[in-house]
Amino acid sequence: xxxxxxxxxxxxxxxxxxxxxxxxxxxxxxxxxxxxxxxxxxxxxxxxxxxxxxxxxxxxxxxxxxxxxxxxxxxxxxxxxxxxxxxxxxxxxxxxxxxxxxxxxxxxxxxxxxxxxxxxxxxxxxxxxxxxxxxxxxxxxxxxxxxxxxxxxxxxxxxxxxxxxxxxxxxxxxxxxxxxxxxxxxxxxxxxxxxxxxxxxxxxxxxxxxxxxxxxxxxxxxxxxxxxxxxxxxxxxxxxxxxxxxxxxxxxxxxxxxxxxxxxxxxxxxxxxxxxxxxxxxxxxxxxxxxxxxxxxxxxxxxxxxxxxxxxxxxxxxxxxxxxxxxxxxxxxxxxxxxxxxxxxxxxxxxxxxxxxxxxxxxxxxxxxxxxxxxxxxxxxxxxxxxxxxxxxxxxxxxxxxxxxxxxxxxxxxxxxxxxxxxxxxxxxxxxxxxxxxxxxxxxxxxxxxxxxxxxxxxxxxxxxxx
Amino acid sequence: xxxxxxxxxxxxxxxxxxxxxxxxxxxxxxxxxxxxxxxxxxxxxxxxxxxxxxxxxxxxxxxxxxxxxxxxxxxxxxxxxxxxxxxxxxxxxxxxxxxxxxxxxxxxxxxxxxxxxxxxxxxxxxxxxxxxxxxxxxxxxxxxxxxxxxxxxxxxxxxxxxxxxxxxxxxxxxxxxxxxxxxxxxxxxxxxxxxxxxxxxxxxxxxxxxxxxxxxxxxxxxxxxxxxxxxxxxxxxxxxxxxxxxxxxxxxxxxxxxxxxxxxxxxxxxxxxxxxxxxxxxxxxxxxxxxxxxxxxxxxxxxxxxxxxxxxxxxxxxxxxxxxxxxxxxxxxxxxxxxxxxxxxxxxxxxxxxxxxxxxxxxxxxxxxxxxxxxxxxxxxxxxxxxxxxxxxxxxxxxxxxxxxxxxxxxxxxxxxxxx
Numbered sequence: 001x002x003x004x005x006x007x008x009x010x011x012x013x014x015x016x017x018x019x020x021x022x023x024x025x026x027x028x029x030x031x032x033x034x035x036x037x038x039x040x041x042x043x044x045x046x047x048x049x050x051x052x053x054x055x056x057x058x059x060x061x062x063x064x065x066x067x068x069x070x071x072x073x074x075x076x077x078x079x080x081x082x083x084x085x086x087x088x089x090x091x092x093x094x095x096x097x098x099x100x101x102x103x104x105x106x107x108x109x110x111x112x113x114x115x116x117x118x119x120x121x122x123x124x125x126x127x128x129x130x131x132x133x134x135x136x137x138x139x140x141x142x143x144x145x146x147x148x149x150x151x152x153x154x155x156x157x158x159x160x161x162x163x164x165x166x167x168x169x170x171x172x173x174x175x176x177x178x179x180x181x182x183x184x185x186x187x188x189x190x191x192x193x194x195x196x197x198x199x200x201x202x203x204x205x206x207x208x209x210x211x212x213x214x215x216x217x218x219x220x221x222x223x224x225x226x227x228x229x230x231x232x233x234x235x236x237x238x239x240x241x242x243x244x245x246x247x248x249x250x251x252x253x254x255x256x257x258x259x260x261x262x263x264x265x266x267x268x269x270x271x272x273x274x275x276x277x278x279x280x281x282x283x284x285x286x287x288x289x290x291x292x293x294x295x296x297x298x299x300x301x302x303x304x305x306x307x308x309x310x311x312x313x314x315x316x317x318x319x320x321x322x323x324x325x326x327x328x329x330x331x332x333x334x335x336x337x338x339x340x341x342x343x344x345x346x347x348x349x350x351x352x353x354x355x356x357x358x359x360x361x362x363x364x365x366x367x368x369x370x371x372x373x374x375x376x377x378x379x380x381x382x383x384x385x386x387x388x389x390x391x392x393x394x395x396x397x398x399x400x401x402x403x404x405x406x407x408x409x410x411x412x413x414x415x416x417x418x419x420x421x422x423x424x425x426x427x428x429x430x431x432x433x434x435x436x437x438x439x440x441x442x443x444x445x446x447x448x449x450x451x452x453x454x455x456x457x458x459x460x461x462x463x464x465x466x467x
Numbered sequence: 468x469x470x471x472x473x474x475x476x477x478x479x480x481x482x483x484x485x486x487x488x489x490x491x492x493x494x495x496x497x498x499x500x501x502x503x504x505x506x507x508x509x510x511x512x513x514x515x516x517x518x519x520x521x522x523x524x525x526x527x528x529x530x531x532x533x534x535x536x537x538x539x540x541x542x543x544x545x546x547x548x549x550x551x552x553x554x555x556x557x558x559x560x561x562x563x564x565x566x567x568x569x570x571x572x573x574x575x576x577x578x579x580x581x582x583x584x585x586x587x588x589x590x591x592x593x594x595x596x597x598x599x600x601x602x603x604x605x606x607x608x609x610x611x612x613x614x615x616x617x618x619x620x621x622x623x624x625x626x627x628x629x630x631x632x633x634x635x636x637x638x639x640x641x642x643x644x645x646x647x648x649x650x651x652x653x654x655x656x657x658x659x660x661x662x663x664x665x666x667x668x669x670x671x672x673x674x675x676x677x678x679x680x681x682x683x684x685x686x687x688x689x690x691x692x693x694x695x696x697x698x699x700x701x702x703x704x705x706x707x708x709x710x711x712x713x714x715x716x717x718x719x720x721x722x723x724x725x726x727x728x729x730x731x732x733x734x735x736x737x738x739x740x741x742x743x744x745x746x747x748x749x750x751x752x753x754x755x756x757x758x759x760x761x762x763x764x765x766x767x768x769x770x771x772x773x774x775x776x777x778x779x780x781x782x783x784x785x786x787x788x789x790x791x792x793x794x795x796x797x798x799x800x801x802x803x804x805x806x807x808x809x810x811x812x813x814x815x816x817x818x819x820x821x822x823x824x825x826x827x828x829x830x831x832x833x834x835x836x837x838x839x840x841x842x843x844x845x846x847x848x849x850x851x852x853x854x855x856x857x858x859x860x861x862x863x864x865x866x867x868x869x870x871x872x873x874x875x876x877x878x879x880x881x882x883x884x885x886x887x
Binding site: 184256286389 | 480487490491496499684692696710711713715716717720723727733734749752782809812816842854858
């Protein structure tokens with residue numbers, strides 16, 4: 001249905017384009033005047049005024065229609081019902097109504113559901129009808145308005161360009177909207193979570209086991225129950241696990257990445273550089289789920305067998321396996337960023353160093369790296385931020401047990417693993433367990449935000465230094 | 468220490484340093500080769516399928532069916548007895564246990580396969596013919612040489628009797644290896660020999676189309692605004708900071724956004740490519756805007772000034788001259804961004820694309836999986852056959868990614884103009 005309407009709008013605005021163009025040619029040739037803009041602009045003007053409002057209305061309508069119908073039906077249900085129903089039950093009935101309407105309902109049909117489905121059907125047809133009427137009348141109105149304006153005021157090009165600029169500006173606002181959306185969706189659920197669990201118990205508690213926290217009404221928690229509950233949501237083990245795995249990853253990635261960046265920038269011949277750089281960058285293009293599979297299938301069991309040979313107890317999901325593979329994944333981020341910053345160091349610094357007799361490696365160690373240090377620090381920080389936000393490798397290879405440990409051979413868990421484990425499958429939005437995932441997400445978001453901000457500052461300062 | 472010794476020492480340090488660098492580069496390249504090698508050696512088996520030749524007698528009387536049945540009539544007919552009878556003819560058995568063992572060397576869909584065969588080849592009604600039926604996962608793995616048959620019987624899932632049947636069948640040339648079309652056409656399944664990536668291929672396809680349709684126009688328009696029209700003020704700075712930060716936000720946060728807003732607030736359908744596409748579009752947007760802006764920036768100012776000098780307006784100079792010149796760069800940036808989106812898993816898990824979906828999706832609002840999610844789902848399965856299937860899925864995914872990236876590089880090298 002929407003597609004047909006959209007097609008109609010497109011058709012109509014295309015004909016508006018030709019109409020506008022033809023009209024202005026006719027008017028100007030009859031009155032023997034020159035138009036202020038190319039005839040095409042008159043067509044564009046009409047077509048844009050016709051299409052943009054219509055498409056906007058259509059989009060908004062499609063997005064909000066289900067929500068509004070749901071609100072109306074649930075409202076009806078709760079006003080008809082003498083016994084009080086809580087939101088979950090209402091939601092369930094609503095789902096059943098939709099299922100009945102769609103024809104895939106299983107179970108006993110109660111009077112309530114049958115009536116609801118009939119209501120739903122009539123609301124849908126009302127909505128459909130009013131959508132078409134409103135849309136067409138709006139379309140007519142805006143097109144007429146534009147036509148009047150076009151005839152009376154002859155500035156088609158300026159008007160069209162104004163619209164174009166407005167559209168461009170709106171598109172660039174999407175980035176801000178996304179940020180706002182992220183912050184809102186995270187904050188909204190997190191605030192609900194923090195009304196149940198004290199934020200300090202969350203940030204500084206040392207025991208994490210959300211599966212213990214089954215759904216409870218948040219307002220009726222007794223102090224004893226709370227004591228038990230807060231032990232389920234102490235996130236220190238997750239922070240520690242995340243930092244630990246990221247640390248192992250950096251131990252692998254920073255030396256290898258930095259040295260290969262230096263080699264490619266300073267030593268490698270053009271030919272070597274041309275072929276080896278893309279190959280290393282393949283590592284960055286491989287999806288993380290592939291690394292996760294690799295870590296869980298090959299690296300983890302390898303470490304376990306290796307450890308058994310020396311009488312060590314190695315769990316098949318270990319921080320070491322996850323961290324190592326994550327380090328391999330991060331190598332290209334470190335290497336290509338440090339390659340870039342080293343290339344940006346002015347040649348005159350190197351020449352000065354060679355002139356006083358330093359060897360190439362001495363020049364690199366004593367002159368180039370100190371000069372490039374802020375950029376290198378920035379790239380390492382960006383790599384750290386990637387490591388703590390990385391999800392699939394740790395989900396598949398690091399394990400689920402939240403424990404405070406510095407033994408890399410044991411399984412550890414991370415913030416991202418727990419978010420996935422809590423939200424995989426069906427969620428109940430009102431349980432503290434689900435909300436805790438959003439609280440973790442908020443923590444993760446701010447941690448990476450701060451790291452990225454600092455890193456970008458470093459890189460920017462460094463760039464300014466040599467420009 | 469004499470001067471010569473010192474010099475020697477310095478040269479040694481020089482060599483060492485260079486050696487470290489070279490080792491790192493080689494190590495990184497070795498990682499790539501090793502990873503690719505592991506995946507390919509594990510996955511290549513999934514592209515073939517083991518079948519067993521079975522003689523079936525399509526007797527219409529026994530089937531209680533007319534001589535010229537329609538497709539629906541055949542669909543409604545019970546083929547179970549006929550199937551079991553034909554399967555048991557493959558090898559002589561005694562007792563219920565042996566019969567069960569014999570039937571278990573076939574994939575559980577045998578009845579369906581026989582039925583489909585006769586629907587497609589109605590001429591074989593009332594005739595006896597030989598059909599290739601899919602072997603069970605264990606026999607499949609045994610035939611590919613991945614099964615440890617030297618283990619004692621109690622530690623194997625294949626019984627000694629089944630091994631006996633298998634060896635006899637191999638001797639009689641009744642076991643074939645064919646190209647595994649199921650891998651590309653079937654949806655997910657609990658049986659590895661029947662599971663395919665058809666559903667997730669379509670799911671990924673729909674997802675990427677939605678992502679492309681949403682992110683490409685918005686990204687291009689936004690980068691044109693920021694690069695060409697934006698006044699230097701606080702709003703512009705704020706937008707730029709936002710874009711740079713969003714490009715580095717972990718993908719799982721976008722999954723939370725999709726879950727909280729799209730599913731939680733707007734009630735979009737769960738587990739569908741539509742929601743996945745919107746979520747990934749928001750994630751990819753900043754990652755496309757950055758290369759788009761770079762390619763707009765690379766167009767020299769003289770082009771703009773030339774257009775303005777002959778009387779074009781600012782908008783005309785941008786749309787007629789700057790943007791066409793920047794198109795190769797923007798396209799290759801978009802393709803690389805989409806390739807990243809194609810491999811993304813974590814946000815899709817959060818919006819429920821991990822559901823077990825057998826049917827192939829026919830539109831972006833049908834529940835489905837996607838290729839990377841399929842990798843995750845199958846990697847959790849214990850059967851040997853799924854390890855092979857997972858690796859094969861990764862091979863398919865990597866093929867797509869490499870093709871997309873190669874195409875992006877080609878576009879850039881072939882069409883982008885160098886100005887200096």
